[in-house]
Structures are given as C-alpha cells and as structure tokens.
Amino acid sequence: xxxxxxxxxxxxxxxxxxxxxxxxxxxxxxxxxxxxxxxxxxxxxxxxxxxxxxxxxxxxxxxxxxxxxxxxxxxxxxxxxxxxxxxxxxxxxxxxxxxxxxxxxxxxxxxxxxxxxxxxxxxxxxxxxxxxxxxxxxxxxxxxxxxxxxxxxxxxxxxxxxxxxxxxxxxxxxxxxxxxxxxxxxxxxxxxxxxxxxxxxxxxxxxxxxxxxxxxxxxxxxxxxxxxxxxxxxxxxxxxxxxxxxxxxxxxxxxxxxxxxxxxxxxxxxxxxxxxxxxxxxxxxxxxxxxxxxxxxxxxxxxxxxxxxxxxxxxxxxxxxxxxxxxxxxxxxxxxxxxxxxxxxxxxxxxxxxxxxxxxxxxxxxxxxxxxxxxxxxxxxxxxxxxxxxxxxxxxxxxxxxxxxxxxxxxxxxxxxxxxxxxx
Amino acid sequence: xxxxxxxxxxxxxxxxxxxxxxxxxxxxxxxxxxxxxxxxxxxxxxxxxxxxxxxxxxxxxxxxxxxxxxxxxxxxxxxxxxxxxxxxxxxxxxxxxxxxxxxxxxxxxxxxxxxxxxxxxxxxxxxxxxxxxxxxxxxxxxxxxxxxxxxxxxxxxxxxxxxxxxxxxxxxxxxxxxxxxxxxxxxxxxxxxxxxxxxxxxxxxxxxxxxxxxxxxxxxxxxxxxxxxxxxxxxxxxxxxxxxxxxxxxxxxxxxxxxxxxxxxxxxxxxxxxxxxxxxxxxxxxxxxxxxxxxxxxxxxxxxxxxxxxxxxxxxxxxxxxxxx
Numbered sequence: 001x002x003x004x005x006x007x008x009x010x011x012x013x014x015x016x017x018x019x020x021x022x023x024x025x026x027x028x029x030x031x032x033x034x035x036x037x038x039x040x041x042x043x044x045x046x047x048x049x050x051x052x053x054x055x056x057x058x059x060x061x062x063x064x065x066x067x068x069x070x071x072x073x074x075x076x077x078x079x080x081x082x083x084x085x086x087x088x089x090x091x092x093x094x095x096x097x098x099x100x101x102x103x104x105x106x107x108x109x110x111x112x113x114x115x116x117x118x119x120x121x122x123x124x125x126x127x128x129x130x131x132x133x134x135x136x137x138x139x140x141x142x143x144x145x146x147x148x149x150x151x152x153x154x155x156x157x158x159x160x161x162x163x164x165x166x167x168x169x170x171x172x173x174x175x176x177x178x179x180x181x182x183x184x185x186x187x188x189x190x191x192x193x194x195x196x197x198x199x200x201x202x203x204x205x206x207x208x209x210x211x212x213x214x215x216x217x218x219x220x221x222x223x224x225x226x227x228x229x230x231x232x233x234x235x236x237x238x239x240x241x242x243x244x245x246x247x248x249x250x251x252x253x254x255x256x257x258x259x260x261x262x263x264x265x266x267x268x269x270x271x272x273x274x275x276x277x278x279x280x281x282x283x284x285x286x287x288x289x290x291x292x293x294x295x296x297x298x299x300x301x302x303x304x305x306x307x308x309x310x311x312x313x314x315x316x317x318x319x320x321x322x323x324x325x326x327x328x329x330x331x332x333x334x335x336x337x338x339x340x341x342x343x344x345x346x347x348x349x350x351x352x353x354x355x356x357x358x359x360x361x362x363x364x365x366x367x368x369x370x371x372x373x374x375x376x377x378x379x380x381x382x383x384x385x386x387x388x389x390x391x392x393x394x395x396x397x398x399x400x401x402x403x404x405x406x407x408x409x410x411x412x413x414x415x416x417x418x419x420x421x422x423x424x
Numbered sequence: 425x426x427x428x429x430x431x432x433x434x435x436x437x438x439x440x441x442x443x444x445x446x447x448x449x450x451x452x453x454x455x456x457x458x459x460x461x462x463x464x465x466x467x468x469x470x471x472x473x474x475x476x477x478x479x480x481x482x483x484x485x486x487x488x489x490x491x492x493x494x495x496x497x498x499x500x501x502x503x504x505x506x507x508x509x510x511x512x513x514x515x516x517x518x519x520x521x522x523x524x525x526x527x528x529x530x531x532x533x534x535x536x537x538x539x540x541x542x543x544x545x546x547x548x549x550x551x552x553x554x555x556x557x558x559x560x561x562x563x564x565x566x567x568x569x570x571x572x573x574x575x576x577x578x579x580x581x582x583x584x585x586x587x588x589x590x591x592x593x594x595x596x597x598x599x600x601x602x603x604x605x606x607x608x609x610x611x612x613x614x615x616x617x618x619x620x621x622x623x624x625x626x627x628x629x630x631x632x633x634x635x636x637x638x639x640x641x642x643x644x645x646x647x648x649x650x651x652x653x654x655x656x657x658x659x660x661x662x663x664x665x666x667x668x669x670x671x672x673x674x675x676x677x678x679x680x681x682x683x684x685x686x687x688x689x690x691x692x693x694x695x696x697x698x699x700x701x702x703x704x705x706x707x708x709x710x711x712x713x714x715x716x717x718x719x720x721x722x723x724x725x726x727x728x729x730x731x732x733x734x735x736x737x738x739x740x741x742x743x744x745x746x747x748x749x
Contacts, residue, residue: 042700093700098660099653100700103457107450107701124560128655132449135577149559196550198657201558225547 032088033079033351035060035341036108037334038101038119038129041093048121048281048330052144053091054323055331056118058315059338060087070311072369073342081349087342090114094125101125105132115351116141116341121330123147123198130158139356143337144330146276147202151385157353159360161340161377162333163389165275168298169206171391172247172273173214175405179414182407191220191243193234193258195250200226203249203275219243228254235261238269245271252278256287263291263421270417271296273393280329285399292396294418299394300329300372302403304411312371327371336372340365360384373409436592443584450701452580456652458693459587460645464666465673465685466594467641472671473679474607475634476614477527481538482670484522484545485515485639487661489646491549494561494656504563504574508647515643516636527631530617539664546662560657563650574651583652590648591686594641598682601637610634614680642670678729687730 037056039049063073064086078084090112094101101120108114109132116139120126126145133140140158142150148164179185192207194200204223211218220241222234235258238246246269250258255278262269272295278284279297303326306313315335319327327335344363348355365377367388375388394401395414404414443452464486471477492514493507502510526537550558566573569582576582601607609630612620620627650656669692677688699714 095700098655098657102653103450103453103697106453110448110450124655124657124660127562128653131654197558197659198560223551 032086033082033345034088034090034112034114035338036090036092036105036112036114036117038092038094038104038108038117038125039121040096040125041091043096045096045121049093051323051325051328051331052121052334053089055319055327055335056089056091056338058319058322059335059342060089062318063087063339063342069314071315072339073346079342079346081346082351087338094120094122094129096122096125098122098124098128102128102132105129106136109133109136109138114138115345115353116356118143118334118337118341121145123150126150130155133157137353139341139353139360141337141341141360143333143340147198148206149202151380151383154383157357159379159384159386161337161386161389162300163374163391164385165203166206167389168275168391169203169210171298171393171405172207172275173210173216175273175393176245177214178405178407179416185416187216187244189217189219189241189243189245191222191238191241191246192218193220193222193224193238193246193248193250195226195254196223197226199251199277200249207247224250224254226251226254228257231257231261232265234258235265235267239265239267243269245269245273247273247275248279249275250278252281252283255279255281255284259284259288259291259295266421268418268420273297276300276329280401282325282328285396289399290424293398293424294415295396296404296414296416297394297396297401298391299401299403300391301327301332302392302394302401303327304400304402305371305373305392305409307411308409309371315371329372332372336370336377339369340377373406439588443581449580452584454693454697456580456583456587457697458689459584459591460649461669461673461689461693462686463587463591463594463645464642464670465677465689466591466598467638467645468670469674469679469681469685470598470601470610470641471631471634471638473674473681473684474602474610474614475631476610477631477634478531478535478671479538479635479638480535480664480667480671481540481542481545482638482642483542483662483664483666485519485642486646486649486666486670487545487549487656487658488515488518489643490650490656490661491555491561491646492643493647494563494650495555497563498561503572504647504651505572508644511647512640512643515639515646519635519639520632523632523635524628527628527635539667542662542664542667546658546664549658549662556657558657558659560655560660562655565654574648575654583648586648587645590644595682597637602682606630606633611680676729678731681729681731684729684731687734691730 037053039052040046041049062069062071064078066077067074078086090108092104092108094104105117108117117133118141120129121144123145126142127150130140134155134157137157142160143162146165148166151160176187180187190211192204194204208218220237220243222237224231224234255274274295274297276298279295280299284292303316306316316327340363343365344356344359348359361379361381363377363379367374367376373392374390377386378388380387392403392409393405395404402412404410404412442455468482471479489511492511493504496502496507496510497504522541526534529537549555555561566575569576569578609625612625613627613630617627646661673688673692674685676692677686678684703714
C-alpha cells in the first residue's frame, strides 16, 4: 500500500508535467510586430546562431528607438506606418536539423503568430522551414542561405535577399579576370577543392561549369570529407597538379587543417580563394595566427568597408558594443534582411501577409542605404531572388580581412602570387 | 483477462482522439514524433530487447526505407505505399547480408560493428550522386491531400493516423512473437548463447530472423518520415543520432517489454521537444542539459526503465519472465 502510494506520488507529477506541457499557451501582445528567427542555438553552430540573434536585436533596437543615426527608421520610434509598432524578435532553435527547423517554424506560426519568419543559416533547414511557411501562407525572408535550389522552387511566400552561391562564384571568376587585365597575371589552370555536404557539392558543380565556359583548365578536382582529420594525400595531389589558383569550399576546422598541411608540406599555392564558411569564421585568425595571411575569400562584408562609408562604421561599432566582435558577412546579411522586411511592412502599412508579400515584390531598396556592398535589393518576380546582390573579395592581412575587389571598394591591392612560407 | 481488454480498448480510444484534444500543428508534430520513435523503439526492441543483440546502426534501415520510396517515387512515379514495401524488403535483405558476418561478434564487438555499418552507409550515400549525394532528395510534391500519395499538406492528422495504425499492428506482431516459439528462442539467445546452442537452437538463424523483422519495420517508418518531412539527405536519415535515440527509447522505457519503447518515446520526445521550446531560445543549451540530466536520473535510479519505475513490471512482462521474477 505504502509502495503504491509512493509510485502514485511519482506518477502524478510526471503526468501533470506531460499534459501541462502539451497545453502550454504562448500568448503575445498586439501592438508589436513579431518576427520569428530560426537559427542553430545549440550544437556545433551554436556560437554562430547566437551572433545572428544579436544582429537581429541590433536591427530591432534601431527601428524601435530614436537614434542619432543616418539610417532608415533610426530617427523614429517603431514602424511609422503602423503607428509606431515595435519589432519583436522571437528566436527559435533549429539545432541545425531540418526536422527541428520545420517543427519550430510550425510552432512559431501557430502559437506566436509572427508577421514573418527569417533564417536559417543551413540551407537544408531553410528548405524545410520555408515549406511550413509556404503551407501556412507566412512570409519567409531568407537573408543568408546560399544554395541556389532554394529560390528555384518558385515558392509564393519565400524571398531571399542575399546572393546565391552562383553569384559568389561569378564574382570569383570576375575577380581573376579583372586581375589578369590589370596586371597581366597568368592564370590558366584551377583546382577545385570542396567538402562533401550540400554546401561544398553545389559549389564544386557550379565552379566546374563556370571554369569550362570561361576557358580555364581544371587540373584537379577533390572532394574531401567534412570534419576531416587528415588531408595529407589531398595536399599531395594539389602539389603535383600545381594549379595557378585553388578554389576551396570548406567549413572552419577543415579550412584550418588545409592551411596547416600546406605549411607542413612546404607547399605555397599562388592563391587560395575560399567560398565564405570556414574562411570567414573568426576562428581562423585566432587558431592560425599569421598563417592565415594572404587567404582570399568571397565575402559580403569587411570592416574596411566602413572606412569609406561612415554609417557602415557606426553600425559595426554598435554591433561591437553588443557582442565584442566585428560584424561578419553572415550577420551583416541578417541585419540587412531585417531592414528589407521592415521596409516592406512599412510600405504595406499593415501586417496582412498578402499585403507584405506584395510590398516585398515591389521592393526597390537603394544600395546607398545598405551596409553590404550590393547595388540594392529588387526581387525577381518569379523566383523572389534579389537580383542586385553581389559579393566582394577579401584577403587576410595581419588578422583582418581587407577588401581587394571590386576595385572601387578596395582598400588595398591583392597580393598575388602570395609569398612562400619561408619568406613571410 | 476481461479487465486487460478494457485497458487496451480504452488506450486505443484515447490514442484515436488525441490529435483533436490537442489541435495545432506543434502538439501534433510532437505526437507524430512520439509515434515515430515508439515504432522504431519497438522494432529495435525485437532485436535488442528480446534477442539481446544491441544494435547501434538502425539508422541504416531507416535511411534505406526513406531513400527507396523517395527514389521509386522520383524515378518510376511509384506511389510511396509500394515504395514502402520495396524499401522494407531491401532493408530486411541488407540486414540479413550484414547479419551473417556481424552476428559472429558478441556483446560490445557487435555493437561497435553496427556503428561502423551506420557510418559506412552515410558516407556511401553522401558520395552517391544518383541518389542526390549530399544535396539530398525532395519527394515530388503532389497537389491535394491524397492517401495514395502519402502526402497531406492541409493537416498533419492523416500522418498521425497512419503511424498510429502502424504502431498498433507492430504491437500486435510483437505480442504474437512474444508468446510464440520464436519469442522463447529470442530470450534463450539473450539469456545464454551457449545454453541456447547446446539445447539445439540455431542461434545465428534466430538472430537473423530478429534483425530481418526489426529492419523491415524500421524501414517502413523511414518511408513515412520522408513523406512527412518532404526532404531527406544522408545527414538527416542516416544520422548516428537516430540509431542512438532509437536504442535509448527502448532502454529508457524498459527493454524486452512490449510497451517499454512507447513509454520511453513519450518521455524522451516530449522532454526534448518541450525543453527546447521552453529553454532553447536562450542559446545556452539549457534544454539539452535538462534533457541529459533527466535521462541520467531515470537510468541511475531505475535501471529497469520507466515501466519498472511505475511498478508495472509484472503485468507487462512476458510470461516466461514472470515465472522467474
């Protein structure tokens, strides 16, 4: 009798918890515009996810408060056309998993009732989360995922403000051609090195096609395993092929491993051009130190862009005050995406989804009001891909990335070919 | 006896109305995931719980189910129900082929071999361009909700009922096995391999039957999951985390018991989903800490699983165990 009472005492709270949780109501106020942002807040990309949220919070702060900034929505409080309604950022954790990302999108849509969703860093998560938004007729603005397939689906409610991988690879080849013209550099052969998840695979396919159409010879094409522990044989193959430039797509740990192996094997490729990801993570400077010097990467943002445009510098200072770090391409894109959305809501003058969708389609945002170096934001009427996005090429010197292309934004000349390991 | 049937019918009735008691896509998603892991755990239990072969590579069969039906859908326009059966047959065949060499290994060595198999399949699929490689596959979207295409865009309820009926069928199957000669063979192999051998049981064959049934069911869930998520890639369906969670569900609930995996799944899935919702937004991983801590708590205080914790051992344990208990 006593034992069964004890059991009952254990069981009842458990049951109460289980059913209590199922019924958790998440209530909200009415005078705010809620934006659900879905990012990895736990797992291997958790640090990145947190910085994304900080960028959204900064955007919300600028919109919600009166600030002495020469920036849209800074000198007013809230969204003017909605009587000063405040923006509220509602973060959700995707754990980097497509299944969880979609579940979170559905949960936000049904319980928080956001005006729009944004996210999700990983292309695979963006794919499934935007499926949910499409089904429920909720605007989904993706500022960051770069897989071209996302906008090729022709979704009605999905918009992407950032450039795709294809754009960045075009930039890469334009940069090489501009350098050839300007300096008479000889670049004829390329090696394509990419990791084996969707990110790397997509890029290697596009790179190979573009190399062929622009008349470059691919002398080596290597796919390596994500999170490798040894790339000796890969580097040996590159050494043997001796390409004029290596095009690389890798996440952080692999980028670091490749650079270390280059140095160990005393191999100095004339130039290595990365595709963001590992190349723009702050860890490569903290871990590699001076060895990170002279790496090129496509990018959407660099601190030196602020030297020519004071507003870019101010925004970066505000971000630095919040997080202690500089903005990176990822966070600058997310910040920009938030303003594109607020601009559309303001023009729609309502939180009606269809009105916001129409306003987004009519977006014509000037490049001068962006902190990223794009010509502006204008969505393709069919795919909803921003047609004015573009990237920059940066090169690492002394622990920071500096812009080297396009030439009119450059703060220094590209060092190409790079000095050998023993001459640095 | 009559009393037991009342409980069973009552539980089925509760299960049948649950999606309408808690409407809204998120609670329904949670219920679907509970059923997914309950079925997977029950399937694992056949091999791991009853026959005592701890497999940590069940994602292989799950992935085969998801990929076979999706590829059959894309290439031959074969409806997912046929694809599901096809996938299940392939998964069972793979299980038997893989079983021959691995069942020569015992205990930890077998578990390690299954981990290796799981990794092997993931890497294989990442590099296999024909099935989409790392980019993955999206099953073609069929407009309109139709049972034949196993796609429902307006509501999640049909997915719930498909899985609910599957779960009931799987439970009935396991109940039959439990009481049949085969069930006794399974437990004999689990209790003592040598004793089973010496009493004339072909232990390898018994284990192969167990793994084939287990893989067959696991693969069917894979198909439903692919149609539910409408996107698969090797990192999603061949994930090591699926293999571990399936095993965890069964052990946490009470391995070797009919309803063990179900209770394990209820607790584990609710904990992981709701701890994420309540504490996940902070980005400090508090949800995972609480989740992990509760697993440790249950495991440390009650190694017989949740069923043991609730004192339900006698009623739900198979007859043979009741006699020894």
